[in-house]
Amino acid sequence: MRAAHLLFAVLLAGSLASACTTRQEALQANDPFEPVNRAVFSFNTAADRAVIAPLAHAYRDTVPSPARTGVHNVLTNLNQPVVFANLLLQGRPGEAFATASRFGLNTIVGVGGLFDVASEANITRHDMDFGLTLGHWGVEGGPYVVLPFLGPSNMRDTLGRFADRYPHPTYWVEDIRETDAIWVYRGIYALDIRLQLDETFASLERSAIDPYVQLRSVYRQNRAAALGRQRDFEDLPDFD
């Protein structure tokens, strides 16, 4: 399996190297791999239309809303140790403590996270990942990449995705990590997140001039904002 991963990485690196662009707009957007990224974007769009969206809609149509909300709450709760670890790594112990409190409360009182009692208790929910932690430490995003099935990212955030697996509870339990159970978890996670994104996917379809570039721009701006880099509005462009 590891040899297969290595081979995939080598092939990917080779593909990227041979698929660089010299176009000014792409380079300004830090997207030197635009040709291959566009191909992956097209693949993702096709996969979504053919398989992922229909499955997500079937899930919506067959599973009652309260059950779906419970599933969403469990998945969100399972991610809290990841948030906790990243907040600690960023030197934010207060928010890390609040996140730990959320996790404890929702896991115990909220029946394994089915019920979000922490929100009812006004304990703030934070979103954090290792890509943002690296950014907090001063690591730049690097070139933009589109990941198969996962969508927009950059080199830093892709690395962050791998790192975030380790503090996640599904990694702690060998019976989940080393068996097909992990794929069941990932399948449910994919359905849930796709359903959460349903209206925004439709908005993207309706509003984009070039959907690929729109998503790239939105991703870059959103991540910069999550790092607090736009708080003072000093870097806005001139209009004239």
Place this chain on the structure above:
Amino acid sequence: MLRQPLTAITGMLAALLLLALSGHAFAQSASEAEAFVQREAQEVINALQAFRDGELDEATLRRNFRDRVDQLADVPRITGFVLGRFRRGADEAELEEFRTVFREFAINVYERELGNYAGQTLDVTGSVTRAPGDFIVRSTVRARGNGEDVAVNWRVMSGDNGLRVVDAEVMGVWLAQTQREEITSIIGNAGGDISAATRALRQRTR
């Protein structure tokens, strides 16, 4: 990781909707810019609520939108901005065609979103003066039902005709900046041909 950027798109549409329907004013200070966004946005909200309650039909709502969009948002300024470096040295006839199609595109897209944002309320929460006549007005759009509130920032600039909204931001994503990246990418791919963007916009308007 994907959810936030895509959620921001929905928020951007709400922002543009309010942007396009915001009002006409000749104020020049930050406090007046705040009042401009609050007052005019409230009118939009009232119209949306009337539409939602059945007191205003969709055709009237759309007609109002089209009647007001040019005088309310600084469309020529936004159009020039989204063209980026390709605005310089462009053929005037091509530019004029682009302006017409760009405005039509924007109106068509955001008209379709009208129904999604009826019933929301907007509260202005403060402002930042970037430079004389260049303001950021902060606001919160309060969602209906179980939806989450969305923070929306408005870039308001003064010009010959008073204040105008030129851009709106949700979750760090600026609408006009995003559109500029899309349009300049299309033009760049076409070797600097602005009509390529006009064609793409026309196709998306259909």
